[in-house]
Every structure is written in C-alpha cells, then in structure tokens.
Amino acid sequence: MESDASSITTAKSEPRSTEGESNASTTTTATAEPKSTEGRRWADVADDEPEEVPETSDGTSTPPDLGAMTIGDSSRGNQTLADPEDSSIEAVTSGDTPYKSAKTFEDLNLSPELLKGLYVEMKFERPSKIQEISLPMILTPPYKNLVAQAHNGSGKTTCFVLGMLSRVDPNLRAPQALCICPTRELAIQNMEVLLKMGKYTGITSILAIPADREHYVPVGKMPPIDKQVVIGTPGTISKWMTAKKLSMSFMKILVFDEADHMLAESGFQDDSVKIMKNILKSSPQCQILLFSATFNDAVRAFVDKIHKDLFVRDYNQMFVKKEELSLDSVKQYKVYCPDELTKVMIIRDRILELGEKVGQTIIFVRSRNSTAVLHNSLVELGYDVTTIQGALKQEDRDKIIREFRDGLTKVLISTDVLARGFDQSQVNLVVNCDLPIRHNSMEPDYETYLHRVGRAGRFGRKGAVFNLICDERDKMLMEKIEKHFNIQAAEVSSWQSEEDFQDALSKAGLV
C-alpha cells in the first residue's frame, strides 16, 4: 500500500478566543511503519500481497507527538508546516491537550477484556495509522469532539467502535454511547463489529432500526432502553428519544457514521441535529465524533457552525487531502457505448462472467426503477443477479445481503443504499451503470462516486471500476469527476472486445 509510505503530519490549531497561549511550533513526520508479516493488523491489510516494505528509518524516526507541533491560527487553524507532497493524513488538534500517537493498544489504557477482543476476535496486532492518530484524540480527557476523515476501507468503523467500547462504563446500566448511520444495512454491519470487538467486555447493545412486522411493538409499550450502546438509523432513534424510551442523561459519546451525509442531506439533517441537540441538553459533556471518507466545504462550514451554535467548544480534526482520496488500489475505467440499451449488453456479455472470475460485483444505478429494469433484463437472459433498494421489505433486504455476504450470489444490483460503508471484502468490481448525479443539477455527485468506488478495494486490495458512458451528459459528468479528483480514468477501447475487458482487469491486478 503506497499510502503507508507517506507520512503523518500534524498541526495544532488554537480554539477560537483563546489568546495568549503559548504555541510551540514544530513538525514531526512519521515514516513508513514496519509491516508485520504474520497475522493481520487491525485493518486487515491485503493478505494476498507480500509486503516488502523495508524497515527503513524505523529507529530514527520521531514518533508523531500530536500535540506539540506547529502553529496556532486564530481562525480555523488549518495551517500546517506539512510537506504537501508527503502528507496523506493530517491532524489538527485544538487547545493544549497533548496527544501522543498510539503505537500499540497498550498505550491506550484499554481494559483487558477489550484488549482480548482486539487480539483474539479481531486479530489485530497494533493500531493502524488512522487509529494511531485518532484514538488518542478520542480517549484522552478532556474528551473533545473529533471530525475524522479517512480513506474508504481504511477502518473507520473499528476506530469509532473501539472509541465507544472504551468510553462506556460497564457498571452503569444505561445508554452511554450512540451511533447514527444512514442505512439499516450499515447499522447492522457496525453492530456486528461492536459485538465481535466487545465480546469479552460484557457491554450490552441494541440496534435501533425499524422492526419487521411480526416483531413490531408500539413505542408506547416498549420498555425503556437499558443497553449501554445503541446503534441505529435516525428515524428510529428519534422516535425512541421522543417517546422517552431512550435516555440521553448518561450519554458519553455520540458517533455519526458517514457524517457528511447525515448532516448535509435534507431528511437526515433534521433528525441528526434534533438528536444532537437533545443529547447536549441533558448531557452537555457528551463527546461527538464525526466520521466519513468525504467532507466537502459545505459540510465543513456546517460543522464549524454547529460547533459555534451549540457547543462553543473547540474540536479536533483529522483529514485527507482531496487529491489523495481516490483509491490508488482501485483502477478506474470508462467504457464508451452507443446507447442505454448497450449498457445492458456490456454488463451481460463483457462484465458479468469476468467479474465472477475475480470475485463479487456491485452494479450501481440511479433509481429504484432502474434496478428493476436492469434486474429483469439480466434475469430474462438467464443471469443470476439479485437487487437491493430501499423500497424492499426489510426481510428481503436482509436476505439479499445475507446471500451476498455468504457468497451465494456474486452480482448485486443496487441503488446508492449501498454506496456508503458497505464492507464486503470479495467485492473487487464496481460498475457504474449510471454515474451519480446531484439532485436538481447537472453536477456529478463526487462524494457518492468516491464512496461507490470504495466498495471495491477494501483495505488496500486490488479492484476495478467500469464507468459506462453513453451520451454527452455521461461524458461531461465523467470529465468533471476526473478533473475533480485529478485522475485520468483509462479507456476500454472497444466495448465489443472481450479482450479489452480482460486486459483491463489484468491491468487492475485482478487476474
């Protein structure tokens, strides 16, 4: 993984309105971490690739001491002394709390039970780079809010799950940690990680997603929640909260997964802000973590605003530069084709079989209706594909996901319900049958594009994306995407040539 060879840079910013504090200015960089050859690290680095990173300057490198560096800026404090060529993750800490990077889990004062979960269940050996940086910021008092950006497939989930588990007091039988996710699938997936990592801790948890019909209990008849960690979707959480079934009085940590989406999208934003305000009212000290691979300027401004409006507290940040965000390990292609109908032929004749050879495939389309159209034409032709979208019954959604997770199905057609966060290591191929587009505009949806790409190449694995381009609008969208991420998607020269597709996959390192 090339990104491991880059360095960490950190910068210190000052909280607004604290003047006259001393600002020692230094920068430190960390060189490539030595790789362990046996077992897995916490982030499950691609195990099929022999790691050949030499243990260079290991002994000579300075550990990144996250507090004691660089300048404070009076405004937002994004100023750093980083070498722009060399920085892939940047931490901006706020205030005077010194943060020391966590080279081992023992550095973090975790309970023995949690450590056992990390080593035995998760098979982690030591913190990854983003964990090394973010965990001390999460776990060091005073507990400050954190806005954390990290690459797709780099293990954000394990970061905030570990954060929640270690901040919960196992002896207090009340909700203390809350995680809000954009989809039920993501909530379920995060819960699975929590159960695994927290297996020996005895910490209790509950999913807050709508129950299916036979398990439905009216909220009024529900007993109050006494579980310590709650993970769910905004509607259900908000419902429980309003009905006073979910007490916010002991809440210590609130996590927004895919935070940019949760805070920016209408429909999500209202619930998210409502929950946040409600928690802060009864639990003003609650720590808020915002995690995502993408934070655009509008979201950043909003985050800054809510901090001013609601908390008036300073917050820490960790982020990645836009140019370094698109995954190097996933090769992106464009396929020109004459019309929409041809897209189906291409998927059928060129992509499906090749895709099955290299693992599993997700095909993204724009609308629920398009999933049905594509699904039917492929099934009619005898192909075994399944489809997921938000209008399906929960049981069906669960079944489709289960079958895909178990490897019983190889090709999944999906709306953007799976664009974010869905983690299935066997997905090596992503097809954008439609490019993602911003509602009511001709602009591409850059964030969604990046998240879709990120469904392949989990944890540094190889992957490929085929973008099907059939008219001027597609072409324009693709050009904008390339420009935005400063990449050049390779062209599959002829959609009619099986060899060209074969070639594309081999260039992506998949065959």
Place this chain on the structure above:
DNA sequence: AAAAAAT
C-alpha cells in the same frame, strides 16, 4: 433520485 420513517 435515494436514503430514513411514520402516517
């Protein structure tokens, strides 16, 4: 347009 969710 899609996502969540409750009506």
